Amino acid sequence: MENPNDSGKTIHKGTEFAHDRADDRSKAVPPNEHEGPPEVREKDDRMRRKLLVVDDDPYLTTQLRKLLESDELSVDTVSSAQEALTALGETDYSVLITDLKMPGMGGMELIREVAQRRVLVTTIVTTGFGSIDRVVEAMRLGAYDFLTKPIDPNNLKLVMDRALKKRALQDEVLRLRQQLKESYSFNSIISKNPKMHGIFELIRHIAGTKSTVLIEGETGTGKELIAKAVHYASEERQGSLVAINCAALPENLLESELFGHEKGSFTSADARRKGRFELADKGTIFLDEIGDISQAMQAKLLRVLQEKRFERVGGHESIEVDVRVVAATNKNLEKEVKEGRFREDLFYRLNVIKVDVPPLRERPEDIPLLVTHFLNKYARPNDPPKKMAPDAMERLLVYRWPGNVRELENAIERSSVTTVGDTINPDKLPARITGISEEEKPRYEIDLQHPLPYYLKEATEQIEKQYIRKALEKSRGNVGRCAELCGLSRRSVSGKISQYEIDKYPFKST
Ligand SMILES: Nc1ncnc2c1ncn2[C@@H]1O[C@H](COP(=O)(O)OP(=O)(O)OP(=O)(O)O)[C@@H](O)[C@H]1O
Numbered sequence: 001m002e003n004p005n006d007s008g009k010t011i012h013k014g015t016e017f018a019h020d021r022a023d024d025r026s027k028a029v030p031p032n033e034h035e036g037p038p039e040v041r042e043k044d045d046r047m048r049r050k051l052l053v054v055d056d057d058p059y060l061t062t063q064l065r066k067l068l069e070s071d072e073l074s075v076d077t078v079s080s081a082q083e084a085l086t087a088l089g090e091t092d093y094s095v096l097i098t099d100l101k102m103p104g105m106g107g108m109e110l111i112r113e114v115a116q117r118r119v120l121v122t123t124i125v126t127t128g129f130g131s132i133d134r135v136v137e138a139m140r141l142g143a144y145d146f147l148t149k150p151i152d153p154n155n156l157k158l159v160m161d162r163a164l165k166k167r168a169l170q171d172e173v174l175r176l177r178q179q180l181k182e183s184y185s186f187n188s189i190i191s192k193n194p195k196m197h198g199i200f201e202l203i204r205h206i207a208g209t210k211s212t213v214l215i216e217g218e219t220g221t222g223k224e225l226i227a228k229a230v231h232y233a234s235e236e237r238q239g240s241l242v243a244i245n246c247a248a249l250p251e252n253l254l255e256s257e258l259f260g261h262e263k264g265s266f267t268s269a270d271a272r273r274k275g276r277f278e279l280a281d282k283g284t285i286f287l288d289e290i291g292d293i294s295q296a297m298q299a300k301l302l303r304v305l306q307e308k309r310f311e312r313v314g315g316h317e318s319i320e321v322d323v324r325v326v327a328a329t330n331k332n333l334e335k336e337v338k339e340g341r342f343r344e345d346l347f348y349r350l351n352v353i354k355v356d357v358p359p360l361r362e363r364p365e366d367i368p369l370l371v372t373h374f375l376n377k378y379a380r381p382n383d384p385p386k387k388m389a390p391d392a393m394e395r396l397l398v399y400r401w402p403g404n405v406r407e408l409e410n411a412i413e414r415s416s417v418t419t420v421g422d423t424i425n426p427d428k429l430p431a432r433i434t435g436i437s438e439e440e441k442p443r444y445e446i447d448l449q450h451p452l453p454y455y456l457k458e459a460t461e462q463i464e465k466q467y468i469r470k471a472l473e474k475s476r477g478n479v480g481r482c483a484e485l486c487g488l489s490r491r492s493v494s495g496k497i498s499q500y501e502i503d504k505y506p507f508k509s510t
Contacts, residue, residue, distance in 0.1 A: 051095045051097065052084060053075060054080070056103060067153055095167060097123075098111070111138055123138075124159055124160075125146045126151065193363035211352045218357075219403060220404035221359055221404045222405055226357065227286045230324075241283055241284045244285070246290055248289075257276055258277055259313060260272070260275030261314055284324045285324070287325065289329060291329035298342065305346070367393075367397055370405060392434075395435075411433060464500075473507050477504045
């Protein structure tokens, strides 16, 4: 069946072909008897992959449709490259099969256009016997595979299976990329602090550029998250984000990690290996802890930043890369320069776009937001997230957070895991945060909503031991006074002090 589309071209729609047949049948059988409910049919059709065949020979396109159309694959056919381009602009085809030789625009030009318009489609070319040079050229331009005419049905099925698998992998990569992009977008950086929002704004602004970014901030403030956001905000950067912690490796290893090495360049170099700069080509390299690299490494990095080229360790070939550099440090690099530990010229190369991440203590308004975020993150599957008791939240708000957001995250993770009930009380937070010593904390928490996880005798002993310690503290180690406070005889308290091996002498000095 032929249907003129919007552009006046003719597309032979596989799906319409199928509908035609269904319409014919519907004259003979009652509706729904064979077809199932309409929503199921619609879903099936959405799940079908789409193939576009372009060839000026109608016999061939009909044959290909007959051979390939199935429940998993719908086939559309057109007779010219122009029509194919229109169809590719309107429909998401998984695979394109095109003849190389057609009147007007040829298959080679079609492949070139598809690449230029960045159409995501896996292309297979069909060609007459003996034109291998043209196939090679087509594959150089982006075609994935080829079929020689006359087409062998078995080979056709093999090539199509491979092409569909390749396209499915491409879709998966795109989906994962999108997922990464979403999880490292600005939305995943929790903050309502104006300085932090200034940083988000700046990064959005520089997203499309290749400018080097230097991120400074105390440990755990979120520098790595910001570096990831810089990378994933840049739509057009198709390469990977490759991170390296410069402080974690000794100098010679760092050099070969960054620039790669040739086989035999040092004792354990048993094969040629690409370095992180090469792996980050067309993407971003994240140089974490840049303030910790040696003077010799500083000189080598300076050269890469200036010339955008380098050699692998033990190699002579000059390798050119297109990489955006994002560097981070918890040092003040300007101070490092003044004190002679960091090269001034390298500092200026890195310091093109400067991001200063404020410490958590300077943005206390972020603490409740982050607490909720981490309580959700560390909730047990199928359980609602825990709540932070108001007095516990007060302590979180006044603490100075030397380890910044990382320290807060760890505290929330730990307290979420160790709290039995639904509310986190101050005693479940680390002592350095609350000022409550380990000894003061009850070892057991009784949650009457759940079965008790320990014996009553053990729990009673724990409580009794803590009670006596408290009474000894109040009575400054005086056993008689302690017994009075406990409402027990002196003898009985002495017995318990030795039973629980409590040392009463430290209390005498308090
Ligand atoms: N604003 C934020 N919102 C959500 N999570 C955050 C935020 N800031 C930091 N984090 C989390 O805190 C932890 C530490 O962050 P990150 O590793 O980015 O810090 P950093 O400054 O690079 O630390 P370091 O200097 O020690 O390498 C990570 O788990 C990160 O996901």
